[in-house]
Amino acid sequence: MTLKMLSDKLPAIPMSTSWLIADLAESKGKQELFTKQSPQKLKILREHAIIESAVSSNRIEGVTIDQKRVGTVIFGKPLLKDRNEEEVSGYRDVLNMVHTRGSKIPLSEDTIKRFHARIRGEIWDSGKYKVKDGDIIEKYPNGRERVRFRTVIAADTPAIMKKLIQHWDDALQEIQIHPLLALAAFNLDFLCIHPFRDGNGRVSRLLLLLGCYKLGYEVGRYISLERLIEDSKERYYETLERSSQGWHEGKHDPWPYLNYLLFIMKTAYREFEDRTESLTAPRGAKTEMVLAAITGFYDLFTVSDLKRKCPTVSVDMIRKILKDLNKQGKLRCSGRGPKAQWKKTDLW
Numbered sequence: 296m297t298l299k300m301l302s303d304k305l306p307a308i309p310m311s312t313s314w315l316i317a318d319l320a321e322s323k324g325k326q327e328l329f330t331k332q333s334p335q336k337l338k339i340l341r342e343h344a345i346i347e348s349a350v351s352s353n354r355i356e357g358v359t360i361d362q363k364r365v366g367t368v369i370f371g372k373p374l375l376k377d378r379n380e381e382e383v384s385g386y387r388d389v390l391n392m393v394h395t396r397g398s399k400i401p402l403s404e405d406t407i408k409r410f411h412a413r414i415r416g417e418i419w420d421s422g423k424y425k426v427k428d429g430d431i432i433e434k435y436p437n438g439r440e441r442v443r444f445r446t447v448i449a450a451d452t453p454a455i456m457k458k459l460i461q462h463w464d465d466a467l468q469e470i471q472i473h474p475l476l477a478l479a480a481f482n483l484d485f486l487c488i489h490p491f492r493d494g495n496g497r498v499s500r501l502l503l504l505l506g507c508y509k510l511g512y513e514v515g516r517y518i519s520l521e522r523l524i525e526d527s528k529e530r531y532y533e534t535l536e537r538s539s540q541g542w543h544e545g546k547h548d549p550w551p552y553l554n555y556l557l558f559i560m561k562t563a564y565r566e567f568e569d570r571t572e573s574l575t576a577p578r579g580a581k582t583e584m585v586l587a588a589i590t591g592f593y594d595l596f597t598v599s600d601l602k603r604k605c606p607t608v609s610v611d612m613i614r615k616i617l618k619d620l621n622k623q624g625k626l627r628c629s630g631r632g633p634k635a636q637w638k639k640t641d642l643w
């Protein structure tokens with residue numbers, strides 16, 4: 296209904312939306328410049344983004360795995376312990392598929408079903424549209440429930456999904472609306488249709504990443520869009536609820552949710568530029584000394600431990616290096632203050 300609304304008669308675009316689209320166009324223009332600066336060092340960002348995306352997108356839906364197993368499940372070939380690990384592993388497989396050949400994968404019903412089948416594993420209805428009606432229910436801590444949104448009924452889902460894909464193809468061919476608006480509208484419509492019994496949110500985020508690739512916005516390769524959505528989960532659900540009211544009648548206000556997704560992309564580009572500048576900054580002898588000292592630690596260490604190994608490096612500089620490595624996902628910190636303990640992650 297959103298793609299149809301925008302395509303039939305494009306309403307006045309809010310000023311905030313226009314600014315976001317303009318900012319993203321500028322970021323896209325600088326994209327190639329940043330990706331060519333240091334290909335080897337950008338590998339760190341790519342690996343970190345895959346971990347964050349697979350973990351965050353599943354965690355939003357309550358699918359979690361042991362933190363100690365994350366690196367093994369994402370980058371290894373482990374014997375998976377349970378359904379949660381199977382679903383995180385499946386999500387990683389689809390991410391790899393999108394990252395390696397995203398621009399060539401068609402956004403089609405077949406693709407949507409294949410994505411769902413991979414992230415849901417060996418469950419009976421993986422890759423199949425729902426066969427029973429299912430509304431989106433919000434549960435409260437006191438046990439009370441309410442229907443947050445009534446999704447498209449199961450009997451109508453196949454036909455509605457065909458229409459959604461057709462509206463998407465028409466929007467890109469006719470170029471009556473900006474492609475980014477079409478992508479965000481597609482995402483909103485998909486979530487309102489809710490074509491699967493379970494896994495709709497995760498598939499929607501994979502389709503968002505795929506759509507970004509097809510439109511030439513590749514920031515999701517280096518910065519996890521899923522992690523940014525998880526970080527603003529309350530805002531995600533709030534804007535989705537606001538924009539879904541009246542959806543069935545085509546009388547909804549799509550802009551809260553569309554602006555939210557555009558802002559997520561803008562935030563990702565801003566973070567990408569900040570991280571790239573940090574990664575490509577020239578390293579001095581003292582930085583190399585600290586990095587070498589960290590490499591020598593087998594397990595936990597503190598700032599004081601590093602200071603003893605690097606007496607000519609100031610404590611402030613050591614803390615800055617640790618903070619940067621923490622942002623890159625190479626180190627993890629537990630505790631606060633002078634006694635805080637640091638440990639290398641699988642990305643080291």
